[in-house]
Amino acid sequence: MDILLFFQSIRSDILTAIFTTFTICTEQVAVVLIAAIMYWCIDKKCGQRLLFAVTGSITINSGLKNFFKAPRPIGSKNLESLRTETATGYSFPSGHTQTATTVWVALIEYFRKWWITLLGIIMILGAGISRLYLGVHWPEDVFIGWILGIFVSIIFIKLFDYVDQNKRYYILLLTLVLFAIPVYFFRGDELIKSFGLYTGFVLGYIIEDKFIGFSTQESRKKANIFTNNKTKPKLSTKILRFIVGIVTLGIIYAAGKSLQILLFADASQDVLYIIEYIRYTIVVLWGVAGAPFLFEHFGLN
Structure with a gap:
């Protein structure tokens, strides 16, 4: 609670706008747009790995929430929570934090470019801290969200690569x-x-x-019987x-x-x-x- 009250004490219009943006960037519409652009338009394989990791991570997160049934800090004494419409369901672990971490770890691991790594670290930290700044999660929710996001992303990416390379659909x-x-046992809408x-x-x-078998990759089209032009x-x-x-x-x-x-x-x-x-x-x-x-x-x- 001391941590949440500290973030509440430093609130300003600029900081609220910044951390609200971080939260929005991990919500359903933003994740759908990122995945769709990647899968349909930029790099199919990256999009597949990203979608597999994210859908698996969200399912695990929802399962853990329904298992622990931890209450949120919303409504606690002296705490004014913001953007509470994004804080549905139980508290532990943080879904926004875990989803952001899963998405950006998947992108970092695939592209392995310094600027994507830097941007990913900023987005991962920003998403987690935003949930504390807005007063909708406890610190342990965010910390475990980070840890789970990293491990789930790596494990699901490795699993997908194995299945994709060996066609072991089963x-x-x-x-x-x-x-x-x-x-079946825990249920719950989310x-x-x-x-x-x-x-x-x-x-x-x-x-x-x-x-x-559609492709976003460079393809070869025969110009004539003797040459191939890359398009x-x-x-x-x-x-x-x-x-x-x-x-x-x-x-x-x-x-x-x-x-x-x-x-x-x-x-x-x-x-x-x-x-x-x-x-x-x-x-x-x-x-x-x-x-x-x-x-x-x-x-x-």
Whole structure:
């Protein structure tokens, strides 16, 4: 509490704007945009590793929150918490901190450039400290979020690389079964959604890898029988690919939400959990496999 009150004592308009920005950069919309741009437009392999690590990390974080059920500092005496709408669910460990750490460790490990490493360290530290500055997490929540983000990112990246190189898809399906066990016992809205995200990536990756195979990498196109010219996708093609992907993703998300409200408004909690799981699975499945299928179909590869 002394640490949280210290951050409260140094608040100013500038610092609040800075730390609010750090928090926003680790929320759902920002992470979706980063992953989508990376996977669809810049580097497919990096995007796959990033998505696998992030969806796995979010699922683990939600599971731990539902296991420990630790209360947040919000409402504590003398503490004025800010941006509490981003502080849903339980407190331990910090989801924003763990997600930011997972994302940036994955990017640092893949590109291995000094400026990405520096930016990543700033974003990781900023995300964690922002949760203390805003008064929505305890220090141990943030510290463990950092630790888990690092280890989960590294482990999931190594696991994905092994599966991708050896095409051992059954390993990913096995992780689904392992995750399903704690999800069944602990449940919770955020945990169900997170598991849906992870399931969507696993199924989407397998389908895309086996049957679609779109590429963001440099390709070879035969100019004539004697020569090969290397070509890269034009910037306009990448922009169009992003527009097609994000618009169709938004339509599927909104359509699923609308159908859930119309058809299952009075359903039991268990039925709602199942519907939420299916909805989030379909959304990510579309992003990972459905949108790339459109890229191939419309010549946006």
